[in-house]
Amino acid sequence: MQKGFVAYNNEQKSLEAETEGIKNSQTLIQKAMNWFSARSMFVVAYGTGCGAIEMPPVFTSRYDIERLGVVGVATPRQADIMIVSGYCSLKTLRRVIRTYEQMSEPKYVIALGSCTINGGMYWDSYNTIKKLEEYIGVDMYVAGCMPRPEALIEGFVKLQESIRNNTIQPGYVKYREDYAYYQANQEKLLGKETQPVYEEDYAGMNLS
Amino acid sequence: MKNLQKTYEVTQKVERLFEVTVTQTDFWEAVLYISTQTEFNTLSQIACADWIEEEHFLLTYILTTDARDKNLMLKLTLGREYESMPSVMTLFPQAEVMERDLHEMYGIGFEGNETLYDFVLEQWHDLPPLRREFDTLAFVHEHFAFKGGREDNKDVKVEQKRRREEAKKQKALEAAKQEAKKQETEKQETEKPKEPNTHATDAEETQDKKPDTKEAEDGQ
Numbered sequence: 001m002q003k004g005f006v007a008y009n010n011e012q013k014s015l016e017a018e019t020e021g022i023k024n025s026q027t028l029i030q031k032a033m034n035w036f037s038a039r040s041m042f043v044v045a046y047g048t049g050c051g052a053i054e055m056p057p058v059f060t061s062r063y064d065i066e067r068l069g070v071v072g073v074a075t076p077r078q079a080d081i082m083i084v085s086g087y088c089s090l091k092t093l094r095r096v097i098r099t100y101e102q103m104s105e106p107k108y109v110i111a112l113g114s115c116t117i118n119g120g121m122y123w124d125s126y127n128t129i130k131k132l133e134e135y136i137g138v139d140m141y142v143a144g145c146m147p148r149p150e151a152l153i154e155g156f157v158k159l160q161e162s163i164r165n166n167t168i169q170p171g172y173v174k175y176r177e178d179y180a181y182y183q184a185n186q187e188k189l190l191g192k193e194t195q196p197v198y199e200e201d202y203a204g205m206n207l208s
Numbered sequence: 209m210k211n212l213q214k215t216y217e218v219t220q221k222v223e224r225l226f227e228v229t230v231t232q233t234d235f236w237e238a239v240l241y242i243s244t245q246t247e248f249n250t251l252s253q254i255a256c257a258d259w260i261e262e263e264h265f266l267l268t269y270i271l272t273t274d275a276r277d278k279n280l281m282l283k284l285t286l287g288r289e290y291e292s293m294p295s296v297m298t299l300f301p302q303a304e305v306m307e308r309d310l311h312e313m314y315g316i317g318f319e320g321n322e323t324l325y326d327f328v329l330e331q332w333h334d335l336p337p338l339r340r341e342f343d344t345l346a347f348v349h350e351h352f353a354f355k356g357g358r359e360d361n362k363d364v365k366v367e368q369k370r371r372r373e374e375a376k377k378q379k380a381l382e383a384a385k386q387e388a389k390k391q392e393t394e395k396q397e398t399e400k401p402k403e404p405n406t407h408a409t410d411a412e413e414t415q416d417k418k419p420d421t422k423e424a425e426d427g428q
Contacts, residue, residue: 126351
């Protein structure tokens with residue numbers, strides 16, 4: 001398993017070394033890869049906050065985003081996109097970080113609603129985070145409180161365009177390169193246990 | 209209801225809401241009696257208010273009947289300095305979650321409830337956040353950073369008032385200016401003789417006619 005991982009890492013590094021100088025002028029393979037990844041976006045089924053209510057109409061027959069190549073998927077291991085839909089409490093943030101780190105690259109994050117940008121109406125709440133971009137890499141913001149499904153679809157389309165044309169530096173690259181920055185922010189807020197612990201033996205209750 | 213009125217002083221707040229006040233020591237006896245001997249046999253909510261000036265919590269156990277047609281508020285005061293209550297989980301199993309919530313938000317202990325660990329707040333090491341000595345804004349500014357660009361953010365209501373007053377002032381100024389202009393024009397009209405006005409209108413008419421003729425010539 002380790003050998004495979006090392007081989008994968010080397011392959012990844014060689015790919016990055018090749019593409020470093022030609023970020024704007026893509027190779028043919030890169031173009032094809034970007035085209036494919038823009039046309040097949042698998043969204044992990046995970047909702048935080050009130051924006052989770054706006055997502056079902058997007059994925060069902062009313063707006064039917066599957067016509068744009070966006071499909072829901074049950075596990076983060078197979079997903080390309082995570083939507084952080086609305087306010088994100090400290091307890092949720094631990095789950096968000098775990099989900100984000102479980103996703104395989106290339107992965108993108110759409111932040112839905114004003115709460116993820118600057119706290120929104122929860123700007124003075126002790127229990128919700130204010131800027132999502134401090135804790136994970138964010139690719140697309142959709143502002144509003146709450147944004148309508150049309151706005152979310154526009155966010156998807158813009159993200160697809162930017163992936164296809166390679167116009168932005170993806171959030172996961174930032175997250176990988178500046179991991180120390182993100183980790184420091186996470187630990188400052190959440191303590192050293194930045195991810196949820198499920199196996200803890202609470203006050204005489206055996207949860208395992 | 210009759211049983212209840214025999215043993216406790218019941219005050220009727222509104223049509224279907226009654227109130228009984230007990231002390232902390234009599235609480236367990238009262239809740240046991242009410243839940244078994246009277247029609248109020250279900251717990252629907254435990255509410256808590258923090259009276260920091262009077263240095264106590266006001267706990268309200270809201271009990272309902274089977275038919276859900278009457279509510280009883282069982283009120284008692286509790287000291288603020290991390291005192292504890294007997295848990296009512298043996299009478300009402302649904303009290304587990306409510307007591308957990310109160311323990312987390314106010315720091316009230318409940319003897320007999322073994323689930324008083326993390327509930328909504330996970331790994332929270334600060335004061336219980338709904339106690340009034342907990343300074344929410346200070347906590348927010350200590351732990352979170354805001355995006356730039358909102359430094360000119362002002363109190364909305366104050367700003368609204370100020371803008372309305374400014375708009376009113378500007379309107380009054382404009383009205384005064386218009387009135388002054390009107391008065392000037394009226395003065396000029398009265399001062400000027402009528403003959404030059406007629407000349408001017410003739411000149412305008414001739415100017416209007418000229419371009420028509422030009423166009424006609426171009427067309428030809």
